[in-house]
Amino acid sequence: MFNQQEIRQARLNAFDGLALNERTYNLVIGAVVLWGLGLNWFMAAGPLAGAIMTLSPLAIIIIYLIGSLGGIFIVYRSDVPAVSFLGFTVLALAMGLLLTYYLAFFTQGTIVAAVRITAITTAVMLILAVLFPQFFLSLGRTLFIALGACLAVSLVCGLLLRMDMAWLDYVVALIFCGYIGYDWSRAQMFPKTLDNAIDSAADIYVDIINLFIRVLSILGRNQNRSGD
Numbered sequence: 001m002f003n004q005q006e007i008r009q010a011r012l013n014a015f016d017g018l019a020l021n022e023r024t025y026n027l028v029i030g031a032v033v034l035w036g037l038g039l040n041w042f043m044a045a046g047p048l049a050g051a052i053m054t055l056s057p058l059a060i061i062i063i064y065l066i067g068s069l070g071g072i073f074i075v076y077r078s079d080v081p082a083v084s085f086l087g088f089t090v091l092a093l094a095m096g097l098l099l100t101y102y103l104a105f106f107t108q109g110t111i112v113a114a115v116r117i118t119a120i121t122t123a124v125m126l127i128l129a130v131l132f133p134q135f136f137l138s139l140g141r142t143l144f145i146a147l148g149a150c151l152a153v154s155l156v157c158g159l160l161l162r163m164d165m166a167w168l169d170y171v172v173a174l175i176f177c178g179y180i181g182y183d184w185s186r187a188q189m190f191p192k193t194l195d196n197a198i199d200s201a202a203d204i205y206v207d208i209i210n211l212f213i214r215v216l217s218i219l220g221r222n223q224n225r226s227g228d
Helices: 004-013 022-045 048-053 057-077 081-103 108-131 133-137 140-160 166-187 194-227
Strands: none
Touching: 022 048, 022 081, 022 194, 048 081, 057 081, 057 194, 081 194, 108 133, 108 166, 108 194, 133 166, 140 166, 166 194
């Protein structure tokens, strides 16, 4: 469904008629990421949270899968900025739906701590990506293979063998730290168009959300152990 080589080539050849300078291009990436995170915060902390929690877990999973895959498809396949932004918004709403349900299992203190750690880690990785772009670009294949291996291990050992997979959260968190740096460095390779900025923001947004989920899981588990 999402051939990374095709996506990369499409972005390299993209020109939507809205060429941006480097500063504006990066500001758009940041603004779009913040838009997605803002939607997530509004859904989890605003009046929608109560309505979301009335849905069954199965309904949330189905809506999440349809919304996230559909949103990503629109973002990656469209070269029209407005359409790509719409796809990104659909993706963020789907992520927000899942996050709202997931956050209900954690204390406010744990959530705040996870937000802080994720924000600091993201900032550090972005700074490192600016300083060492070639290093992060060289990690692309390694990160992809490592993430695929973690998924396979999770399915086999976690779901089938019922083994304790707590350590996997640390590994996956580290992988998405690398992906933040990789996707930022990769974004700088593409023509600096409005559509490419939105597409790159979607990549980084997904990295940040996945990192946050893993950090939250680690902190929640540690809190439960200290409370025992």
